[in-house]
Amino acid sequence: MKQTPKYMHLADSLRKIIDENHYPDGFALETEYELAKRYSLSRQTVRHALDILASEGKIKKIKGSGTYVKRNAVLNKKTKIIGVIVTYISQYIFPSILRGIESELTANGYSMELSSTSNQADKERDLLNEYINRPVDGLIIEGTKTNFPNPNIRLYRELFDIGVPYVFINGYYPELKSISHVITDDCGASKKAVEYLAQKGHTRIAGIFKSDDMQGIERYRGYFEGFDSSGLEFHDNSVFWFNTENRNYLFREDYLMKLLNGYTAVICYNDEIAIQVYELIRKAGKSVPGDIAVISFDNSIFSDLNTVKITSMNHPKEEIGIIAARQLIKMINGGKCEYIVLPMELIEKEST
Amino acid sequence: MKQTPKYMHLADSLRKIIDENHYPDGFALETEYELAKRYSLSRQTVRHALDILASEGKIKKIKGSGTYVKRNAVLNKKTKIIGVIVTYISQYIFPSILRGIESELTANGYSMELSSTSNQADKERDLLNEYINRPVDGLIIEGTKTNFPNPNIRLYRELFDIGVPYVFINGYYPELKSISHVITDDCGASKKAVEYLAQKGHTRIAGIFKSDDMQGIERYRGYFEGFDSSGLEFHDNSVFWFNTENRNYLFREDYLMKLLNGYTAVICYNDEIAIQVYELIRKAGKSVPGDIAVISFDNSIFSDLNTVKITSMNHPKEEIGIIAARQLIKMINGGKCEYIVLPMELIEKEST
Known part of the structure; x- marks a missing residue:
């Protein structure tokens, strides 16, 4: 059994103390030392525990000064509005995720305010600044480019310093790993996909992955x-990388088919990519799955609308939205941070 | 003043105890608990400290069993050979780095055995396996794709478990941050480069970066x-990403010049990229620095051989080799791990 880390133990103890003693707002806690x-x-362990409490809106850390109790800061605001920031709104799996978020928020008397970043840090910056200046009860956020350093980490920290609880979905930043998140088990799912192809006798399996997201x-x-x-x-050389910006330039028949030469299967970053790849394979006069088997992630409507339905790892789209909203509401009501990883299941269709 | 982290303190104490007591080889230390x-x-702090001592070849950690003293394991071998694994050998700044390594090793009675990976994890795997099976006194390693997860972390751990000390140059892996490294201050240098361009009045500054290396x-x-x-x-949208595999495909006039449209300056990942970019700017009928100023990194021979000499942040090429070799020799003789970050200085030439 996995041991609970010391910082979690400490966060739990301090949370209990803060909840049980009726300290006034602004009451100074002991120093880190x-x-x-x-x-x-x-001190590192102590700092980590305090970060968790700060991200729950229970305390406020003031640099060079100390740590102070934040008594129901958010509850007092009661805007009953939740901000939701995602990379895209009306595309791909996002409508399903948003449906999950909205249903759970509405059922609990919250209304949702929705914005998208197009996976651009500059748009994310503007939105975070807005929510720093205009109170909401909490935020659900899909970060931009979670595998690259993010210029907005300072703003994220400011948000939790002013006591706005938030939950990351689909990915998070290493600097903010104390913040609640709800993600999918992408590593485990991908491993399962390769094992499935290997069991079908494939030994030459190419992979197409996105380099800017977790x-x-x-x-x-x-x-x-x-x-x-x-x-x-x-x-x-069996791996092909793309990112948000160069994707459309890289997915061309000459480039992709040269890379796929000699492979009998390809694992695609997601269904959107899979249908582009399918189209290029078909244009090159090859068949799926006869010449090349195609497997993908997210089990979206895209995989079913394709001429040859794409075998895909099921993304718990609506569920991730519901769980993230539920977690945020818990935190607004004084609950603690949680780190939730949802499994993805293989849905076999026609492409493998 | 920055405090010494607790794990460093503990590593220092344990190192002293091991060095002063003449424990026999294989003597069991206390458990982590x-x-x-x-x-x-x-326990996390203890584990971190033990990792450092293991990476220095002072102890050997056996999974599920415990921690054992490794008495001069490496000194006893005395192959007087140092393996050097770099991404490239005869290209770009690598001859200078290798010159630094070789001069320092030779001066200390060691001979150098050189291999390259072409930045491919599969070649790296074969080389690490070779050095796990054939003893050398130590290794200097430039890792492959240091910003991507590395399939060879297990082999790197095995190397330090069998007591072969090694030093990373130019980058390292987050999982192996206890291992000695000698790197350049890439972040600081890049910040300086942008500030320099901004002082010259540029506000539209594009950046071209490599996504697979630290x-x-x-x-x-x-x-x-x-x-x-x-x-x-x-x-x-002022940032343009490439990596080892798609680089040649992305550096084309149509793609690059579309991206650079509207920018008056560009900061290039390195001099190799800068001269490619220079050539594309020139082909598009624009001038450097008149239309677009170009600034780069590494201050290599490439920057001086270009028609318009490229302003570049100076990479301490030979010095990094000398320092890495010196650090490795120290560790072979029982010295402790060190983490060295060398500054890069702006060398103004004709392109800005």
């Missing part, structure tokens, strides 16, 4: 782990 | 930090 000494823990990176990690567990040897 | 209790530290990511981080410190507003 004093807490470290009292609990015989490193999901792409984890799907890549699962890919090489699947090679390992299937007894196949990993080679870099 | 016992050490955590005795020093009132978290250096590319840190140069990107410095880029947006430079925007911030210069009072400029960052926008995602």
Whole structure:
């Protein structure tokens, strides 16, 4: 059994103390140094625990000063509005995710305010600044480019300093790993996909991954782990990388088909990519799954609308929205941070 | 003043105890649990300290069993050979780096065995496997794709479990951050480059970065930090990403010049990219620095051989080799891990 980390223990103890004692708003807690000494823990552990409480809106850390109790700061506002920031709104799996969020929020008397970033840090910056200046009860956020350093980390920290609770979906930033998140098990799903193809006799399995999102990176990690567990040897040249900006330029017949030459299967970052890849394979006069088997992620409507339905790892779209909204509401009512990883299941169709 | 982290303190204490007591080879140390209790530290801190000593070849950690003293394991071998694994050998700044390594090794009675990976994890795997089976006194390694998950982390751990000390140059993996490294201050240098351009009046500054190496990511981080410190507003569409595999496909006039449209300056990942970019700008009928100023990194021979000499951040090429070799020799002789970050200085030439 996995041990609960020390910082979690400490966060739990401090939360209990804050909840049980009726400290006034702004009551100064012991310093990091004093807490470290009292609990015989490193300052790093103490800092990590305080970050969790800050992200729950229970305390406010003021740089160079100390840590202060934040008594029901958010509850007092009662805007009953939740901001939702996603990369895209009306495309792909986003309508389903948003449906999940909206149904759960509405059922609990909240209304949803929706914005999208197009996966651009500059639009994310403007939205975060807006929510720093105009109160909402909480936010559900899909970060931009979660595998690249983010210029807005400062704004994210400011949000939790002023006591606005938020929950990340689909990915998160290493600097903000204390913040609640609800993600899919992208690594495990990708490993399963490779193992499934290997069991079908494929040994030459190409992979197409997105390099600027955490999901792409984890799907890549699962890919090489699947090679390992299937007894196949990993080679870099079986991997094809793209990102938000160069995607449309890279998906061209000449480039892609040269890369796929010699492979009998390809694992695609998601269904949107899979149908582009399917089209290029077909244009090159090859068949799916006869010449090349195609497997993908997200089990979206795209995979079913394709001429040859695409085998895909099921993304719990609506569920992720419901769970994220439920978690945020818990936090607004004083609940603690949680880190939820949902499994993805293989849905076999016609492309493999 | 920055505090020494607790794990460093503990590593120092344990190192002293091991060095002063003449334990035989294989002597069992206290368990992680016992050490955590005795020093009132978290198990995570203890584990981190033990990882450092393992990476120095002072102890050997056996999974599910415990931690054992490794008495001069490496010194006993005395192959007097150092393996050097780099991404490229005869290209770009690598001859200078290797010259630095070789001069320092030779001066200390070591000979160098050189291999390259072409930045491919599969070649890296074969080389690491070779050095796991055939003893050398130590290794200097430039890892492959340091910004992507690496399928060879297990082999890297095995190397330090069998007591072969090694030093990373130019980048390292987050999972192996206890291992010695010698890198350049890529973030700081990139920030300086943007500030320099901003001082010259540029406000529309594009950036071209490599997404699969730590250096590319840190140069990107410095880029947006430079925007911030210069009072400029960052926008995602001023950034152009490439990687090892798609580089040649992306650097085409139609794609690049469309991206550079409207910009008066461009900061390039390195001199190799800068001269490609220079050529495309020239072909498009524009001038450097008249229409577009070009600034780059590494101050290599490439920047001087270009028709218009390229302003570049100086990479301490030979120095990084010398320092890495010196650090490795120290570790072979029982010295401790070090983490060295070298500054890069702006060398103004004709392109800005």
